[in-house]
Amino acid sequence: MELTTEQQDIIKVIRDFVDRDVLPKASEFDHADEFPESMVETLRELGLFGITIPEQYGGLGLDLTTYALVIKELSRGWISLAGVVNTHFMSAWMIENFGTEEQRQRYLPRMATGELRSAYSMTEPHAGSDVQAIRTRATADGDGFRIDGQKMWATNGLRAGMIMLLAVTDADADPRHRGMTAFIVEKDAETHEQPGLIVPPQLKKLGYKGVESTELVFDGFHVDRDAVLGGEEGLNQGFKYFMAAVELGRVNVGARAVGLATSAFEAAIRYAQQRETFGKRISQHQAIQLKLAQMGTKIRAAELMVIDAAQRKASGDRADLEAGMAKLFATETAQECVVEAMRIHGGYGYSQEFVVERLYRDAPLLILGEGTNEIQQLLIARRLLEQYAI
Ligand SMILES: Cc1cc2nc3c(=O)[nH]c(=O)nc-3n(C[C@H](O)[C@H](O)[C@H](O)COP(=O)(O)OP(=O)(O)OC[C@H]3O[C@@H](n4cnc5c(N)ncnc54)[C@H](O)[C@@H]3O)c2cc1C
Numbered sequence: 001m002e003l004t005t006e007q008q009d010i011i012k013v014i015r016d017f018v019d020r021d022v023l024p025k026a027s028e029f030d031h032a033d034e035f036p037e038s039m040v041e042t043l044r045e046l047g048l049f050g051i052t053i054p055e056q057y058g059g060l061g062l063d064l065t066t067y068a069l070v071i072k073e074l075s076r077g078w079i080s081l082a083g084v085v086n087t088h089f090m091s092a093w094m095i096e097n098f099g100t101e102e103q104r105q106r107y108l109p110r111m112a113t114g115e116l117r118s119a120y121s122m123t124e125p126h127a128g129s130d131v132q133a134i135r136t137r138a139t140a141d142g143d144g145f146r147i148d149g150q151k152m153w154a155t156n157g158l159r160a161g162m163i164m165l166l167a168v169t170d171a172d173a174d175p176r177h178r179g180m181t182a183f184i185v186e187k188d189a190e191t192h193e194q195p196g197l198i199v200p201p202q203l204k205k206l207g208y209k210g211v212e213s214t215e216l217v218f219d220g221f222h223v224d225r226d227a228v229l230g231g232e233e234g235l236n237q238g239f240k241y242f243m244a245a246v247e248l249g250r251v252n253v254g255a256r257a258v259g260l261a262t263s264a265f266e267a268a269i270r271y272a273q274q275r276e277t278f279g280k281r282i283s284q285h286q287a288i289q290l291k292l293a294q295m296g297t298k299i300r301a302a303e304l305m306v307i308d309a310a311q312r313k314a315s316g317d318r319a320d321l322e323a324g325m326a327k328l329f330a331t332e333t334a335q336e337c338v339v340e341a342m343r344i345h346g347g348y349g350y351s352q353e354f355v356v357e358r359l360y361r362d363a364p365l366l367i368l369g370e371g372t373n374e375i376q377q378l379l380i381a382r383r384l385l386e387q388y389a390i
Helices: 005-022 026-032 037-045 064-077 079-098 101-113 238-272 286-314 320-350 355-368 373-387
Strands: 118-121 137-141 144-155 160-170 178-184 213-224
Touching: 005 037, 005 064, 005 373, 026 101, 037 079, 064 238, 064 286, 079 101, 079 118, 079 144, 079 178, 079 238, 079 355, 101 320, 101 355, 118 144, 118 355, 137 160, 144 160, 160 320, 178 238, 213 286, 238 286, 238 320, 238 355, 286 320, 320 355, 355 373
Parallel strands: 118 160
Antiparallel strands: 137 144, 144 213, 160 178
């Protein structure tokens, strides 16, 4: 994996930021479930909210591989930081690729600076894996649409100033996905109640703290007709747009998993060279060496798979198989690595004084986010059966 000089420079900047400002404080913010305002400000200053937005719209115009490498570095510090950026990145990518020129000009420059941040919402209380079962309706109403329904698990749901929202526009469509539209919903950031939209207090979670996950309750929320992503041509195309973005999300979750697993590995291999039992460092016991070897090898493989998927998606080729495989392998590796890191830490891994405790609570999100790993395996198998059909 050869990195360009530009990629190496960017990674160094992020790694320094993570070592200096994130790793020493992340667990404190996590335990307090506090939004990391100052870290997010640094992300803005570094231009990370516009990392892949083309330069003509004020972004850095970097490629998807660089994005994945940056997400890995951020997640080595704290996956919640990657969470603040990711729904925003997916929404910006959708506007760039499926929006009208007017929408690109209206949103991308403000998104690139991080002045306007976006959530991305398709999940509902009764429908996660089965996206076609969503019920939130957008009904034609005068010069626009009236939105009614309830969304669940919207990351950045409160602090975002806009939401990329999937809603049903033709309830009679068969198959159902042909009757869904993506809307760019502008909202007040930091406000729990505004006309037609309530953002209840954030959901309490096992990990992935600091960044809020919320419900969104729409009751007669009005959007103008130009909120339809892609304009008139975008009507009833939303499912397709969201699924294309989910593929990117899978690359992102894979990269997060590599970062988190690296953090667990680094903590474990450091601790193994400090702790002594039976007259020698535990790194000298073969049982511990086997764990370190497995962790290091799988993390390396996961990273290569994530980069491969990012490159393929960036080339414009179909990348669902590669993205699915990378997400599956990297996230299972992360889950395995946090458990192994905790075992290597013995009782101390269970203590809030050590980073492993936080990583242990953060890792499971990666297994279920952007499509659970069960669904991932079904998609992978479907594609393999297509490729190897007899
Ligand atoms: C912290 C957090 C943040 C999130 N952020 C967002 C966000 O920003 N935007 C957003 O839209 N969503 C978000 N989500 C939602 C997330 O994508 C869903 O939770 C996930 O897709 C799973 O859906 P579900 O929870 O409804 O589980 P279900 O779909 O109810 O699945 C339950 C179980 O059944 C299994 N299962 C379901 N169908 C099948 C099948 N056909 N075959 C085999 N097994 C199956 C699943 O794998 C799982 O094990 C977030 C979730 C969390 C926890």
